[in-house]
Amino acid sequence: MKSNGHDAGKETTTEPRESLNFIEQIIEEDLKTGKWDGRVHTRFPPEPNGYLHIGHAKSICLNFGLANKYHGKCNLRFDDTNPSKEEQEYVDAIKTDVRWLGFDWEDREFFASDYFDQLHDWAVELIKAGKAFVCDLSFDEMREHRGTLTEPGTESPHRNRSVAENLDLFARMKAGEFPNGSRTLRAKIDMAHPNVNLRDPVMYRIMHATHHRTGDKWCIYPMYDYTHGESDSLERITHSICTLEFENHRPLYDWFCDALGIYHPQQIEFARLNLTYTMMSKRRLLELVTEKIVNGWDDPRMPTISGLRRRGYTPAAVREFCQRIGVTKFDGVTDIALLDHCLRDDLNAHAPRAMAVLKPLRVVIENYPAGESEECEGAVNPQDPSAGTRKIPISRVIYIEQDDFMEDPPKKFFRLGPGREVRLRNAFFVTCTGFTKDDSGEVTEIRCTYDPQTRGGSAPDGRKVKGTIHWVSAEHAVDAEVRLYNHLFTKENPDDVEEDQDWRSNLNPDSLEVLTGCKLEPSLAGAQPGTQYQFERLGYFCVDLDSTDARPIFNRTITLRDSWAKVAEKK
Ligand code: ATP
């Protein structure tokens, strides 16, 4: 099959697979020295305050991938310490997405909220040890006391309360005696510490809110920094892998473990994934959903795992992408063309082929007998001969793409025009003998003759045609809606905006084009939601979740052209 020309350049310039990334190097060193008794135990710790996105996929593939590679374990832990933003819906979606990516946490599904009692008891221990105190400053006042990167902070006036007073106040915070924000429990570290995260950070805040799991049991909630390392410790995590922005929280992670004298995992930071044309902040993604700029978290334009799935991306392609980008310590932006390339590679190998005409133009084959039809044969997947062949009926009236005909074509246009001959893919040659237009000058119908001698795709007299076009038999066609998706943003960096504008000004008005009245070859009747196909010459398409037999809907996953393969070829 020569028609799409995208098979070239499969080898791209990425790290050789056998070289270890810096985290693997740490792990292998630890295995050598017996640091963790030969154990590798990681975790993926999402906060259930939104749906997972492709950036999370990097973290999932990394954490579960390392566990698989080193015969270790990876926990799924919900970091659910903020009841105001967290919901069961997100918990369920996260589990679906991690499973879909192909990973299994077995019975190790944990919630930070399961540790609230233990975290509370440890906080009491720190108070008793003189390492934590109840502070009456508001969050604004605390910010003022914090100092800056160059100036030390000032100590809270409540810093030197007695242990007894702190224990009493903390108990009353827990009992619900005080309103939101009126008091906090803070670690007593050093207000002059060069790392501002160690300037008496807040451990607990008062929040009278119902938690999606603990209900109304608590009205004080632990902060991320106080919760995370302790949760890792309780689960006996060995390598606690997080993104670079937590690098300067690591001293605090270490401080809490040491102050409590508990099992102490090693925090390791790596660079988060950033992708061109993609926004990955959960807050922004939530805005896209709540402002109805997209149709929900699983809109196929979203970078969410559920959006990618609905769009037709495969778990194998996402995993391959995560493998190829590797893990580093340096922030950068990855070209989305690499993700597309991984996707095309996988779909090319696995997606069955079909013919579909998205913008139909009627063609009458004048010398084909009316009322008759025949079955042509096409490969299900030329990349995989074992997939066999499919039957495609043809008859006197067919549809071709409007784009495949020009009334007055230039020389290099190798498709149909008056007097020109082309091959109908999987069928025979046709020659255009005429066309009709409506009052507005639009071409409404083409007339052709076919050469019965060219069945099978070549002419016995050796004459060649330059073009091959796809088609669908009118009487056999399945009508469908096809949704064409493009980047959601017009700029590589969606945050690149003029001063008086925000990211919304970079939204692509053409990110979705809905086509109705598309014509599909009959083998696509009854295709199940989630199934992927290659529509020959057009791209990869996937049956939408809402598709039914009565109203088939296909999403364009991606076009055929692979710019990444070309980039890699040139290198
Ligand atoms: P926020 O904390 O602002 O809600 P988040 O993206 O950090 O957003 P989490 O649910 O805390 O969301 O993330 C879970 C895990 O996924 C964390 O370990 C985080 O470091 C990792 N992660 C999040 N975004 C990316 C990304 N773009 N690339 C790689 N890993 C990521």
Ligand code: MG
């Ligand atoms: Mg986070």
